Amino acid sequence: MTSRTPSETTCILDIAGEVDVYTSPQLKHDLVQMAERGVKQVVVNLSQVEYLDSTGLGVLIGGLKRMREAGGNLSLVGPGMRIQRIFEITGLNKIFEIHATEEEALAKEGVA
């Protein structure tokens, strides 16, 4: 997991590999730290994620709630076909903004 900060309150989080019951506590930890640091816009790049289960979805939902409560947002970028399918079958694609590219996500959040 690596993160980049295009603006003071915006952060891009790159996650990779398997996001499951073993690895998602680390993702949660990162999101909580960002919120505590005052980050309001989180863009999570999912393009390198190969496996995502309910615990990963739960952590992303938790992150989304936290950011929205702070007047911000958490959006998603570049899920592969398999990961996109998981958002669709759970209906979570209606809850999250899912973008094809980081540029698109940042433009939407007002960070060009």
Place this chain on the structure above:
Amino acid sequence: MTSRTPSETTCILDIAGEVDVYTSPQLKHDLVQMAERGVKQVVVNLSQVEYLDSTGLGVLIGGLKRMREAGGNLSLVGPGMRIQRIFEITGLNKIFEIHATEEEALAKEGVA
């Protein structure tokens, strides 16, 4: 497994994936058929092979013996680092001619 025939008695055999106790009987079948058809030079392209075990090695050794008995040869092309390592640790790299490219293998067998 697909095969191509650059000359009447020369055949290039492309194998892919896992060559193990489950799949190597098919490889053996193909090599036996080629020998029966009068093929003398077989070039086995290993570049798409991800896993090769003792049964796969056994079939290749059997093919080599068969071709040599008919005055021909069986040579290997393009093994990945992992497959190359298996030939090295068993000493079989001294028994087989292993080439980087098909062109190199065909030139060696006198088929340019």
Place this chain on the structure above:
Amino acid sequence: MAESHSETNLNSETVQLIIPCRPEYVGVARLAILGIASRMPFSYDEVEDVRLAVGEACTHAVERAGSAAATIRIVSTISAHALKIEVSDDVAADAVATQSEEARLLEEAGVDHQGLGALLMEILVDDVTVETDASGTRVVLTKYAPE
């Protein structure tokens, strides 16, 4: 009833896997299931669906176990018309009170992700049954072969 781990009824098309009921072993089960589901005439997506559903069943066991010592037994049976996978744990019903820190935080955030896991299993395979008793939980997942 959740079957006891010592009862084995294996036939020639059955694979049994027993793993520690802990987060770092769920990936081992998923890889084994990938191999088993690949033996069925399933599409790539169907294989992945089975893998995710079994991952959810194991995750559910791991979260209920918390730090308690337990094991998960996964018995997969391949037949011409279906793949049946039983995921049984020996997590005692009273151990479930020991909620993991992670599960507690998620619950505080209003996310019932065990519910999400159950939803995924329902969508991903054709039949799901869940039985719980004092000795543990048994989830049976069935995915039918294409006609």
Place this chain on the structure above:
Amino acid sequence: MAESHSETNLNSETVQLIIPCRPEYVGVARLAILGIASRMPFSYDEVEDVRLAVGEACTHAVERAGSAAATIRIVSTISAHALKIEVSDDVAADAVATQSEEARLLEEAGVDHQGLGALLMEILVDDVTVETDASGTRVVLTKYAPE
């Protein structure tokens, strides 16, 4: 002595897999071992070495079984200093006479590829023990963690 399949002595760092002793299931064992070996501080090559060694042990069982019904039990134990994998089969000694067509053809071609499998196991892991009795064979493979 080859342990009977019913004897299980599982602890919290043990994974047990039981597969039919047939060619199409060896890949399932290899995938599970990939997941288990990945839990150790091994390099990519070391993980692949363990996977191949276990594949060879299973292949040896499958070839001896021929068409006889049998199972392979693989018990993997992770510890700080080593990964120990026991591969036991219940292929009766007298069943070994039933040589597969494939093995017979290879032998005719002068290739003792069981010898090649044994050679690979010796090279790929740090310690190999093989015990055979009337009830089956038990191979124990040990790979030590890097210092």
